[in-house]
Amino acid sequence: MVIDGISQSTGVERLIDLSPAEAGVLLVISDRAGAQEWVRLVLPAEELIAILTDHPEGPQAVVGMSGDEARELKVEVRRNEVLLAVGESDAAVGLDDLMDALASVLPAA
Secondary structure, three states: OEEEEEOOOOOOEEEEEEEEEOOEEEEEEEEOOOOOEEEEEEEOHHHHHHHHHHOOOOOEEEEEEEOOEEEEEEEEEEOOEEEEEEOOEEEEEEHHHHHHHHHHHOOOO
16 A cells, blocks of 8 residues: 655655565655655564554664665654654655555454
8 A cells, every 4th residue: 555755854755655575564665756766675564563553752663674684664653643764765654544554454363
């Protein structure tokens, strides 16, 4: 499922695409035109859901896989907004939108 976001560092619109993956959920952050892909990570869904539901203070790290390389996604819940960042690439999205997108790609319990 694709949701709209915006870079907090540059103000540029982003697309966040979530889809099912064998090891959890595939997160792709790209530019609005789809020409530039900034982030592609397979993340453990349980860790991401725990952060989104518990709303811990400050940025939280979730380690995901980008090909054979482990990379760290920083997730920070700010009221009804979630900031996602990997290195210099970032996107802010609505908390409800992100939770709905996750629910749509995960198998029913």
